[in-house]
Amino acid sequence: MSGATPLVSPMISSSPSRRRAPLWALAALLWGTTASAQSQGGALPSFELERLELNASGVGSMLMGTGELLQDGDYRLSVTSHYENNPLVLFRNDSRLGAMVGYRATAHLGMAYGLWGRFELSAQLPVVLAQRGDDLTQYGAGIPRQGLALGTPTLAARVKLLSEADNDTVDLAFGVQGSPRLGNSQALAQELRLAPTLMVGRRLSNSLRGAFSAGLMWRPRVILTPDENIQDELGHELRLGGVIASMGRGLRGEFAINGSVPFRRTGYSVETLGGARMPLNPSVEGYAMAGLGFGNAPGTPDYRVLLGVSYGKSAPACGAGGRNDSRVCPDMDGDGDGVANAEDTCPTEKGLVDAGGCVPKDWEGPVAEDTTDSLDGQEVAVAMVSEEPAVDMDGDSLVDSQDSCPDEAGPVDNLGCPVFTEPVVSLQKDRIKLTDTIHFDYNKATIQPRSYPLLDKVARILVTHPEILRVTIEGHTSGEGPADYNRKLSQRRSEAVREYLLGQGVALERMEPKGFGEDRPVQSNATEAGRVANRRVEFITHQQDDAS
Known part of the structure; x- marks a missing residue:
């Protein structure tokens, strides 16, 4: 059962099944880190139930860092609504007592900003909108706050180490994320945390990108059981994640797996999530995600669903102000010969369309803008070698020489500028x-x-x-x-x-x-x-x- 936690009274000395041994007695957790917590009015302990971490910048993935960062001056603001089912369930000796938190609804506010093309700063603020569960006070368990409550905010900084755009083999970044001791402990939403993370990503094909992240989660040690012979606890853990995401300007999708490996006898957690994102205009993007959880660590839901919208400014992944490498930007025409990088046999040399973007060795004709060739008896235009090729860096079908906004895609009838905002x-x-x-x-x-x-x-x-x-x-x-x-x-x-x-x-x-x-x-x-x-x-x- 996801989020499962055995509930063990301090008077019980026998050990429950080892299958659930990593998460002893949340009753003790809810009583405090010692058995005296009940005498303190049943106050809930201070820890953060939420395990999911969103990627505030949204570069490459909505769920995790991919080694890519926002460009200098680029930013992203986001609001994500989040529902999770059964993130915290209590057990005694493998018998289900009930859900301490049967469902939880949260709003995540996020922001990220790029500096000098090599640094990225971000912040996230979760707000618990509502949560409900079973009444388990007969077992000595407290009741978490059910109404509006501030969650644990996070601050993060990332630095780029390698970049495919700079002809490195992979994108590589290092980041540190920390959470101050803010939030609402009565809502199970307050914890001091620190998480250094290494993120690496690479293009897998012309339309897919893969990434992997590994980090350490440092959090206060919380003893879950006061039994002298069993010292299971919440504490430090290794967090791993992997994602495969599609690329492009339109509808994109991704699939991710996140998991944690405890340093001590905390429970394990694995989640699979899939999602899609769609630009609504050049500045606004909508997205949705859903996934299943497996494991018995607190905060592992049976399933979760997220819907969100973001607003921001980001440099084009390819083109002016961005990349134009044939490996990274397959849809671009880096040499301006009319053949996209992905199909261009000679992506760095202007050539002929009917020669795969290359110049045939026996070609002795004059340099020309275009000429005609015969195809099944029909005359068709063929781009030739040109000293001044027609370039459309933002890919909006209007060449730069006629484009009022050559760095931003827009309709032809708006002179190549975005229609949603005045350039x-x-x-x-x-x-x-x-x-x-x-x-x-x-x-x-x-x-x-x-x-x-x-x-x-x-x-x-x-x-x-x-x-x-x-x-x-x-x-x-x-x-x-x-x-x-x-x-x-x-x-x-x-x-x-x-x-x-x-x-x-x-x-x-x-x-x-x-x-x-x-x-x-x-x-x-x-x-x-x-x-x-x-x-x-x-x-x-x-x-x-x-x-x-």
């Missing part, structure tokens, strides 16, 4: 439009680091749109201060933007900085909101047809 940077007919502000230090021409990602997107558009012959970088200020000073300040700020874009690969001759000071307000300077709107940088583009 922060988008290419319009005569300008690059910003929906955010470029921030400078007060009264200076120093760009604040928080504006670097915004300018990176501007640079990306300019680099991928050679038809833009030049761009005028216009600096504007509010009406505060002398007009001549504001004009000089705006000029210095536009020049600072030019220098930043130059460092991102935009040719110097394509950029013209020009400061207008307070001469061209877009709103009244009489209000603070108007003054904020007037402090701005605009990018006016000049195309081939208006170069004159």
